[in-house]
Amino acid sequence: MIGERIWLEKDREYVWHPFTQMKDYENKDHVLIERGEGIFLYDYNGKEYYDTISSWWVNVHGHNNVRIKKAIIKQMEKIEHVNFSGFTHTPAIELAERIINLMPKDLTRVFYSDNGSTAVEVALKMSFQYWKNKGFDKKKNFIYFENSYHGDTIGAVSVGGVQGYHGLYKPLLFDSFISEAPNCKKCKYNKEANSCQLECLNGIEKILEENSETISGVIIEPLIQAAGGMHFYSPRVLKKLREVTKQYNVHLIIDEVAMGFGRTGKMWAFEHAGITPDLVSISKGISAGYLPLAATIVTDDIYNAFYDDYNKNKTFFHGHSYTANPLACAAGIESLKIFEEDKLLEKVKETSEYLEESMKVFENNEHIENIRCLGLIAAMDVVKNKKTSEKYDSKIRIGKKIYEKGFEHGLVLRPVGDTIYYFLPLSVKKEDIKEIIKRTQDVLLGVL
Amino acid sequence: MIGERIWLEKDREYVWHPFTQMKDYENKDHVLIERGEGIFLYDYNGKEYYDTISSWWVNVHGHNNVRIKKAIIKQMEKIEHVNFSGFTHTPAIELAERIINLMPKDLTRVFYSDNGSTAVEVALKMSFQYWKNKGFDKKKNFIYFENSYHGDTIGAVSVGGVQGYHGLYKPLLFDSFISEAPNCKKCKYNKEANSCQLECLNGIEKILEENSETISGVIIEPLIQAAGGMHFYSPRVLKKLREVTKQYNVHLIIDEVAMGFGRTGKMWAFEHAGITPDLVSISKGISAGYLPLAATIVTDDIYNAFYDDYNKNKTFFHGHSYTANPLACAAGIESLKIFEEDKLLEKVKETSEYLEESMKVFENNEHIENIRCLGLIAAMDVVKNKKTSEKYDSKIRIGKKIYEKGFEHGLVLRPVGDTIYYFLPLSVKKEDIKEIIKRTQDVLLGVL
Structure with missing residues (x-):
């Protein structure tokens, strides 16, 4: 088996990634994903990540779904x-x-x-x-x-x-x-x-x-x-x-x-x-x-x-x-x-209500405003000053910092600008949501 | 199993096909393909067709390839x-x-x-x-x-x-x-x-x-x-x-x-x-x-x-x-x-030479001109009068007639305008080429 290091060097040598300033990865690696299972992605070292954005909003029933396969x-x-x-x-x-x-x-x-x-x-x-x-x-x-x-x-x-x-x-x-x-x-x-x-x-x-x-x-x-x-x-x-x-x-x-x-x-x-x-x-x-x-x-x-x-x-x-x-x-x-x-839309009704309820925990965060939910989509804006809605200087790239910290916590958070969002697979369970929210809090604590 | 007729009615009811004047299919059916194997496509009744255009120029090693699967x-x-x-x-x-x-x-x-x-x-x-x-x-x-x-x-x-x-x-x-x-x-x-x-x-x-x-x-x-x-x-x-x-x-x-x-x-x-x-x-x-x-x-x-x-x-x-x-x-x-x-490009050299040689049989057809070959692509123009290069009236849609006659002979010929062409899979064998050319002659005999 070729080692992770070699794959990542080859990635750097041959691949131009979409929507990516490749210089951002001059001294940093892309995450090398090896497998998926349900809501989880696993990298080459077996590290587990919650796929909270459904792999760019495409995944529905989780990864490695037996029926689809x-x-x-x-x-x-x-x-x-x-x-x-x-x-x-x-x-x-x-x-x-x-x-x-x-x-x-x-x-x-x-x-x-x-x-x-x-x-x-x-x-x-x-x-x-x-x-x-x-x-x-x-x-x-x-x-x-x-x-x-x-x-x-x-x-x-x-x-x-x-x-x-x-x-x-x-x-x-x-x-x-x-x-x-x-x-x-x-x-x-x-x-x-x-x-x-x-x-x-x-x-x-x-x-x-x-x-x-x-x-x-x-x-x-x-x-x-x-x-x-x-x-x-x-x-x-x-x-x-x-x-x-x-x-x-x-x-x-x-x-x-x-x-x-x-x-x-x-x-x-x-x-x-x-x-x-x-x-x-x-x-x-x-x-x-x-x-x-x-x-x-x-x-x-x-x-x-x-x-x-x-x-x-x-x-x-x-x-x-x-x-x-x-x-x-x-x-x-x-x-x-x-x-x-599976009467999936009925299940989504339940999980999305749970998600909306769970998002309230961010209301007390002094850097979070404008929390909004619809179905299994939830979003919130990161601000420097909640009272004035002042944003962080764009040069700081606060979204990117959150994104990178997310990986440390086994979380795929991929903010759009300064907006953190979830775009969850329809198969998500309440306990997943609970854990995702908890980890997001840790990420915010570590970055803001 | 749902019958062919029902599928074709549903096709007519729900599907808009690409590059297709759907009215052309008002009283005619699309061919309902059920399976493929090597260079062959099979319709719902088991009728076999040579896929001479590699399913719009995409197929390389034939259909249902064990290794790709x-x-x-x-x-x-x-x-x-x-x-x-x-x-x-x-x-x-x-x-x-x-x-x-x-x-x-x-x-x-x-x-x-x-x-x-x-x-x-x-x-x-x-x-x-x-x-x-x-x-x-x-x-x-x-x-x-x-x-x-x-x-x-x-x-x-x-x-x-x-x-x-x-x-x-x-x-x-x-x-x-x-x-x-x-x-x-x-x-x-x-x-x-x-x-x-x-x-x-x-x-x-x-x-x-x-x-x-x-x-x-x-x-x-x-x-x-x-x-x-x-x-x-x-x-x-x-x-x-x-x-x-x-x-x-x-x-x-x-x-x-x-x-x-x-x-x-x-x-x-x-x-x-x-x-x-x-x-x-x-x-x-x-x-x-x-x-x-x-x-x-x-x-x-x-x-x-x-x-x-x-x-x-x-x-x-x-x-x-x-x-x-x-x-x-x-x-x-x-x-x-x-x-x-499989040293595929070496094999293609051989089959493409055979194709070029085989195409010569059309030189004597009084409605075919401008025969040309490159690799596994071959093309020829259908004309009303070879001496003057006069084309058929476009209203006759001669290419479409050839296309439809092709099906009768178990051949996917899909002319571009009045140009008949082959765009063969790289896995094509000499005996396939021989049979394809023979059947094309029969098609031309039936239409021109």
């Missing part, structure tokens, strides 16, 4: 992959049927792709082409929100509002309208989420009023802007957005990549608002965290705008080689069976 | 996935090392992603940001070629030259320079590929001469423009492009997504030209056709332009949740072991 092995005995144009296969069909059965009745069609970025690109391109196919040639712009994150391909970046990730690429991006983001836990109008007049949406209404002729769609992360800082907002915002997008004849595109598959307590976060979007992008949890897979779900209205004689040039010419990969679909089917048979 | 199962016992930021794992490291060992010595770093589109987006964004990080703020455009295809996300479409796929999206695309495409088998200057003055590159030299200050890179598919019509060109073109891109200080980005992993007889198609690109995008064959995976390989020069103190803002902020998925990497490692242990 078996489903993939079974599918490998049949067909591992075949092009999904001209051909079809039962894993893709069954998964599509199961997803549609979990969606509001007007969402009827599944278009597969490989990751969150492509699921968003497909939604944007479909929305754009829909209007062309219908004769609305002017409709070409999108509205997105400050702090939004929808992926890293150029189309997805064009509707991304995190300046640090996206600002640089401006010359490559298509023109879009940016709208003020709702942020109910830090409302700039000092209103209450349940009684406000949705003042934060006045801006987007104005954009729509003045430009709806050129606007194709509005894209938003439902209820939580995740990568942009775990900003929570009320379902009322989505309800209102559904109303105004209908009123001004533009699509509502919901990016469920992070929130979907039960993470917020409902299968889809937009369900909290009781709405039906025109297009929904899903990925991450779709394969239970096993394999790359994504899909864009659309209404009959969207689908029908592309359905015509070939020579009418209305076809959606988009595809990826591994579209609807049978192994990933098999994992997806088994995962949804587990949801059903 | 075992490698995936073994990896599933350890860790199926963990985020690749902050963490690393041996499958990603070993695969990166193996890939780098197969590249020219100046290509030293692997950045993983999920599919060909993302591998191209990463290359474009890296090239763009490289110049920003180096202080060349004006460099923001790319040069691409007529008929080129680099993927379907907006960045990849922006450098795509297939009007039918890409033209519609123009308002969403960033500005690029389009250059005349080399096409040595149908040279518009009536020159010979080995003795010409590379007249087809005069245009790009002029673009570079006049605009190099604003140009970031040139992107090209090496030796064959695949999806754009299987247009072949000489390695001399790549050599010259390497020279002029160096001369004018712009990157040369080689998109090896389709051609890589031995398909042209060498591991990478650009090796035929003896050049070292600045950035190389790979995917498809990387996982032997099992799972979505891709990578962008770069020089130290590129890597070093991003390597600096965090606060200098030079980080490449790009990533996908399933980046470097351990299961896909495990398949990739095992695939490269098979290349090595």
Whole structure:
């Protein structure tokens, strides 16, 4: 067996990690993960870590899940992959049927792709082409929100509002309208989420009023802007957005990549608002965290705008080689069976209540504010001074310090900026939550 | 067991297939694939089809490969996935090392992603940001070629030259320079590929001469423009492009997504030209056709332009949740072991010579012209009149007729427009080739 040291040197020699300033690892190693089991990751020396972020929000039933493994092995005995144009296969069909059965009745069609970025690109391109196919040639712009994150391909970046990730690429991006983001836990109008007049949406209404002729769609992360800082907002915002997008004849595109598959307590976060979007992008949890897979779900209205004689040039010419990969679909089917048979969403209701209750322990911490919870997601902001909400100097990189201290305590904490969050697997148990919170307290004690 | 009919009705009800006018399937079914074995696909009724296009150019060692399956199962016992930021794992490291060992010595770093589109987006964004990080703020455009295809996300479409796929999206695309495409088998200057003055590159030299200050890179598919019509060109073109891109200080980005992993007889198609690109995008064959995976390989020069103190803002902020998925990497490692242990490229030399020889049988067909071969890729154009090169009326969709007739003969032929091609798995045997050619003759006899 090659020693850990050698692997880590090879990592340094050959690998460029995503979202990483590699110089940060000049004198420090990446953690070499060897295996996983349930909520735990184990490094090469057997050290155990709570995976509190579900391996970038993908893992659902824990690592090394016996049922998912078996489903993939079974599918490998049949067909591992075949092009999904001209051909079809039962894993893709069954998964599509199961997803549609979990969606509001007007969402009827599944278009597969490989990751969150492509699921968003497909939604944007479909929305754009829909209007062309219908004769609305002017409709070409999108509205997105400050702090939004929808992926890293150029189309997805064009509707991304995190300046640090996206600002640089401006010359490559298509023109879009940016709208003020709702942020109910830090409302700039000092209103209450349940009684406000949705003042934060006045801006987007104005954009729509003045430009709806050129606007194709509005894209938003439902209820939580995740990568942009775990900003929570009320379902009322989505309800209102559904109303105004209908009123001004533009699509509502919901990016469920992070929130979907039960993470917020409902299968889809937009369900909290009781709405039906025109297009929904899903990925991450779709394969239970096993394999790359994504899909864009659309209404009959969207689908029908592309359905015509070939020579009418209305076809959606988009595809990826591994579209609807049978192994990933098999994992997806088994995962949804587990949801059903284990009544997983009911269990999540219980654990998420426990999580919310447990988070109260941080209320007394003089460096923690703005604690918020939804389903198995919880977040809190680290501040230098709670009274004034003064932040730590960004040069200190306080989030990074917490991240590194977390490892010492066997905890994968990966703050977004100065925001600590949990994004727990749906299989998490109360005793896990208890231990995770306890260790987080120790981490904070050690850093702040 | 659910009957075939029911599955096909469900397919029609829930699934939107890629690159497909779904109305084409109003009264016709997709082929329901149940299993694969070696070069064969089997439908739900056990009917056997030669997979002559390697399931969209991804399959390498045939379907249901025992070694790849075992490698995936073994990896599933350890860790199926963990985020690749902050963490690393041996499958990603070993695969990166193996890939780098197969590249020219100046290509030293692997950045993983999920599919060909993302591998191209990463290359474009890296090239763009490289110049920003180096202080060349004006460099923001790319040069691409007529008929080129680099993927379907907006960045990849922006450098795509297939009007039918890409033209519609123009308002969403960033500005690029389009250059005349080399096409040595149908040279518009009536020159010979080995003795010409590379007249087809005069245009790009002029673009570079006049605009190099604003140009970031040139992107090209090496030796064959695949999806754009299987247009072949000489390695001399790549050599010259390497020279002029160096001369004018712009990157040369080689998109090896389709051609890589031995398909042209060498591991990478650009090796035929003896050049070292600045950035190389790979995917498809990387996982032997099992799972979505891709990578962008770069020089130290590129890597070093991003390597600096965090606060200098030079980080490449790009990533996908399933980046470097351990299961896909495990398949990739095992695939490269098979290349090595089975001396696969030597075998390909033999089978590709046999393929080239066998293709001669079509020379006498009065509707076939422009037969061309490279490695295990072969292509030929279907024409109405060979003397005048007159094409069939596009409304007839002759390629589609051949495609459908192919199924009757147990053959997956999937023409690009009016061009029939083979894109054979590297495991193909001479007797397979013999039978495939024979059946293709029967198909042509039945259609033309």
